[in-house]
Amino acid sequence: MDLDFRTWAKGMLGKHTLDAGFGQFFDILAWVCWKRGVYFGKVDYRYTSQICPNCGINTGKKDLSERIHKCPECHYEINRDVSAAQVICQRGITAVGQIVLENDCVGGLSGVYNNLDKCFGSSKPKL
Template identity: 60%
Template sequence: RGWKRGVYFAKVDPNGTSQTCPDCGAHTGKKKLSERVHHCDECGYVTDRDVAAAQVVEQRGLVAVGQTVILPVEDGCLGTPMKQEASRAILGIHYRTR
């Protein structure tokens, strides 16, 4: 229903986000839940595991909403495709589009 109010929300695939380095994209392998620090052997990037996963989700969302999005037609009025701004959409924060 958000499209009726000019709100856009994008979902991204959360699978493997804690196994991917947000800095270089390398696969860092499966971690135990008790491992709370992300450390990439490829590039040396170190951060909190949850922060790293959130950064990967953000990057995936930027890719997803960087594409042209055609909103549903309402009352037979066809709108033009529009580019979506991405930064807050990735984190699940709703925002209004034009």
């Protein structure tokens, strides 16, 4: 996910947003992930509330007041925010799969497969 902090700076908080150091957030997050041996990557965050996580069809633009995702094709219904999170997770899994194929000789990506269980609601205990 890539957040555009420049748009936040134009908002109500303006310069305070930039002063808070949000621009370094991803650098710090990437470093912490590297330090702990966990893979960190960015995915495209756009149109996540318009894509059905079940069948992948574009369901079109929704009003902010519409809180439930309802797919006209597969009839999948879920909270809109949960749906968007599932789409982001699927994009991340796809991106990791491409990286693993490209860097197959590197020896894998430590920490990736352990964290993918969170996307699918696994009830494994946290170690």
